[in-house]
Every structure is written in C-alpha cells, then in structure tokens.
Amino acid sequence: GESVGLHLPTLSVQEGDNSIINCAYSNSASDYFIWYKQESGKGPQFIIDIRSNMDKRQGQRVTVLLNKTVKHLSLQIAATQPGDSAVYFCAVRGMDTGRRALTFGSGTRLQVQP
Amino acid sequence: GAGVSQSPSNKVTEKGKDVELRCDPISGHTALYWYRQSLGQGLEFLIYFQGNSAPDKSGLPSDRFSAERTGGSVSTLTIQRTQQEDSAVYLCASSPADRVGGYTFGSGTRLTVV
Numbered sequence: 001g002e003s004v005g006l007h008l009p010t011l012s013v014q015e016g017d018n019s020i021i022n023c024a025y026s027n028s029a030s031d032y033f034i035w036y037k038q039e040s041g042k043g044p045q046f047i048i049d050i051r052s053n054m055d056k057r058q059g060q061r062v063t064v065l066l067n068k069t070v071k072h073l074s075l076q077i078a079a080t081q082p083g084d085s086a087v088y089f090c091a092v093r094g095m096d097t098g099r100r101a102l103t104f105g106s107g108t109r110l111q112v113q114p
Numbered sequence: 115g116a117g118v119s120q121s122p123s124n125k126v127t128e129k130g131k132d133v134e135l136r137c138d139p140i141s142g143h144t145a146l147y148w149y150r151q152s153l154g155q156g157l158e159f160l161i162y163f164q165g166n167s168a169p170d171k172s173g174l175p176s177d178r179f180s181a182e183r184t185g186g187s188v189s190t191l192t193i194q195r196t197q198q199e200d201s202a203v204y205l206c207a208s209s210p211a212d213r214v215g216g217y218t219f220g221s222g223t224r225l226t227v228v
Contacts, residue, residue: 034217043118043205043219044157089156101147101170102217104157 012111019077021108023090028071032093034102035064035075039086047075047088077110085112116140118220120206126226127196135191135223139208146189147217148181151203160204163189164211196227 013019025033031052036044050057050064050073057064063076073090087109091102119138127133139146148160159173163183174180178196183189193200203222 041221043207043221044217045219046217091157101159101162101173102157103159104149106154106156 009106010109010111012113013080014113015080015082017080019075019080019084019110021075021077021088021090021110023073023075023105025071025073025090025092025103027092027094028068030071030092030094033064033066033073034091035062035073036089036091036104037084037086038089038107044089080110080112082112082114085110118206118208118218120204120220120223122223123221124224124226126228129198129227130195132192132194133196133225135193135204135225137189137191137206137208137220139187139189139206140218141187142210143208143218144186144211145209146183147207147209148189148191149205149207151205151222153202157205160191193225196225198227201225201227 011019011021034049035047037047038044048057048059048062048064050066052068055066061078065074075088077084087107089107090105093102118140121136125133137146144165146163149157150160151157161174161181162170165186178194181189181191189206191204203224205219205222207217207219209217
C-alpha cells in the first residue's frame with residue numbers, strides 16, 4: 001500500500017524567508033499529488049496540486065516540485081507570512097490501487113516567527 | 115450552503131454508546147469522503163461514495179463503523195459501541211465527480227469517548 005512521510009514534524013522560519021516543506025512517498029504508481037494547509041480547528045484547505053507528468057508547478061507564492069526518481073515532493077512558500085502558520089499535509093493518489101481516495105502524510109507544522 | 119457542513123462540531127460520548135456524525139456536502143458534488151484525524155496525525159481514509167456506485171469501504175477500521183449516503187447528498191457515519199481509541203476528529207470532504215483536487219473539507223466533528 002501507499003505510505004507517505006514527512007521529513008520534519010515542525011519547521012520554524014522567520015517572516016519574509018522562504019519555507020520548504022518536504023514529503024516522501026512510497027508508491028511509484030502514484031499519479032497525483034496535493035498539498036493541503038490546515039489551520040487550527042478547521043478542515044484542510046487545498047493549496048496546490050501536481051500530476052505525475054509534471055515536475056514543477058507554481059501558484060501564488062507557492063511552488064510544488066515533484067521528483068519521481070526518488071519519490072519526493074516539496075512545497076516551497078516564498079516570503080513566508082504569519083498567516084502561513086499552519087500544518088501542511090502532502091497527499092498522494094496511487095492509481096494502481098484503484099482507490100480514488102488520497103493517502104495523507106502526518107503533516108509538518110510551520111511556525112512563522114515575526 | 116457554500117461549504118461542507120458537519121454536525122455536531124463536538125461530541126462527547128460514553129464508552130459503549132453509539133454515535134452518528136452528519137455531513138452535508140456541497141450541492142452538486144457527487145463524490146463524498148470520510149477521513150479520521152487523530153491528535154497530531156495525518157488523515158486516515160475511512161470511506162468514499164461516488165454517485166450511485168457501491169461505496170469504497172476499504173478504510174473502515176472495524177465492523178463497528180458504517181456509513182450511508184441518502185439520495186446522493188447527506189451522509190451519516192455511525193460508530194457503534196464506541197471505544198476510547200475512536201476519539202478523533204472526523205472529517206468529511208466532497209468534490210465534483212471524481213476530481214480529486216477539488217476536495218472541499220468540512221471543519222470536522224471532534225469526537226471524545228470517555
């Protein structure tokens with residue numbers, strides 16, 4: 001089955017710096033990858049996604065990088081702001097399982113220091 | 115409504131009692147998912163409904179857990195004979211058809227079994 005892990009449970013950055021949150025996945029057949037942001041007391045909120053036929057995708061202040069060779073996914077947040085403080089989850093879908101649901105990592109808590 | 119609505123937002127129950135958790139998806143969203151999030155953990159898939167197809171129940175942890183979706187809209191997750199390890203936040207998400215990236219999560223029901 002799929003397993004998804006994150007390299008660091010907590011990441012602390014200074015306001016204005018860039019943040020990089022990493023994620024490793026196990027299933028080479030995974031075809032779709034998403035990053036979610038979860039603030040305290042709320043459900044996860046979609047940030048950005050990427051399909052397996054791409055290796056980079058950019059949004060507003062966020063970039064997702066996919067390295068299928070080493071099964072690694074990262075989220076880069078430019079000019080991190082206090083409002084970016086939250087838990088970030090990567091989520092992965094593996095087409096070979098036939099399951100439409102996503103497998104989530106355990107999350108990285110991003111703390112932005114003023 | 116504009117978002118996914120879950121009720122109750124908090125539920126405290128005694129061990130051995132049955133509980134029902136409700137999810138009202140976004141109107142028109144045919145896919146509905148239930149996830150469970152234990153304290154400080156990632157999201158664990160429970161069950162997935164897509165239109166009139168048979169649900170994917172592969173994530174349900176035991177036969178004490180069941181879910182139904184009436185009329186392709188509202189869903190109820192039932193936990194029978196609750197145990198302390200059932201304590202978690204239960205999250206519901208919906209999406210248009212099978213568009214995974216379009217998941218919209220509710221704020222969840224925090225279940226505490228005492």
